[in-house]
Amino acid sequence: AQSVTQLGSHVSVSEGALVLLxxxxxxxxxxxxxxxxxxxxxxxxxxxxxxxxxxLVKGINGFEAEFKKSETSFHLTKPSAHMSDAAEYFCAVxxxxxxxxxxxxxxxxxxxP
Amino acid sequence: EAGVAQSPRYKIIEKRxxxxxxxxxxxxxxxxxxYQQILGQGPKLLIQFQNNGVVDDSQLPKDRFSAERLKGxxxxxxxxxxxxxxxxxxxxxxxxxxxxxxxxIYFGEGSWLTVV
Numbered sequence: 130a131q132s133v134t135q136l137g138s139h140v141s142v143s144e145g146a147l148v149l150l151x152x153x154x155x156x157x158x159x160x161x162x163x164x165x166x167x168x169x170x171x172x173x174x175x176x177x178x179x180x181x182x183x184x185l186v187k188g189i190n191g192f193e194a195e196f197k198k199s200e201t202s203f204h205l206t207k208p209s210a211h212m213s214d215a216a217e218y219f220c221a222v223x224x225x226x227x228x229x230x231x232x233x234x235x236x237x238x239x240x241x242p
Numbered sequence: 243e244a245g246v247a248q249s250p251r252y253k254i255i256e257k258r259x260x261x262x263x264x265x266x267x268x269x270x271x272x273x274x275x276x277y278q279q280i281l282g283q284g285p286k287l288l289i290q291f292q293n294n295g296v297v298d299d300s301q302l303p304k305d306r307f308s309a310e311r312l313k314g315x316x317x318x319x320x321x322x323x324x325x326x327x328x329x330x331x332x333x334x335x336x337x338x339x340x341x342x343x344x345x346x347i348y349f350g351e352g353s354w355l356t357v358v
Binding site: 161163165170171172173174175178180181219221223225226229230232233234235 | 246282283284285286287290298333335340343344346347348349350351352354
């Protein structure tokens with residue numbers, strides 16, 4: 130079955146610095162990949178997703194991710210962190226005709242002033 | 243557009259008691275999901291409905307958990323009797339159709355359960 134691994138349960142950056150959250154996937158067939166964000170006491174909100182086509186995907190709030198098949202990765206980046214980006218980020222994977230979306234364990238992003 | 247609605251938001255019960263959570267998906271979404279999110283972990287699928295039929299309940303602890311979506315819209319998730327390890331956030335989600343086509347899943351704010 131498909132799965133994702135998020136490297137680093139906690140990432141801390143300074144305001145204005147580059148944000149890089151790592152996600153590697155495992156799938157025997159072409160994957161669909163997602164990044165969700167969860168703010169305290171709230172549900173998950175979709176940041177961006179990759180299904181087919183362009184491998185560089187742009188999402189909301191200035192985030193983007195690049196699908197790299199050769200590296201089985203889908204890392205999330207943002208050029209300049211903002212205090213409001215502090216949250217938990219989840220990478221997830223599914224495949225065509227498979228109903229079970231698998232989530233990573235999450236990465237907590239802290240932004241220092 | 244209204245999002246996925248869940249209630250109650252918070253619930254504290256004693257072990258061996260029962261609890262029920264309600265979910266109203268986004269209008270027009272045929273697929274409804276219940277996820278369990280234990281503190282410090284990612285969400286785990288418990289059950290998926292397509293309209294009023296169950297598509298996947300392989301990870302639902304059927305000895306204590308049950309869920310229904312009788313009219314293909316609202317859904318309820320019940321736990322009876324609750325155990326301490328059931329303490330978690332129960333997230334309801336919906337999508338226009340199954341995730342197998344790369345469709346986005348939209349999540350509610352969750353129902354936080356504490357079993358003491």
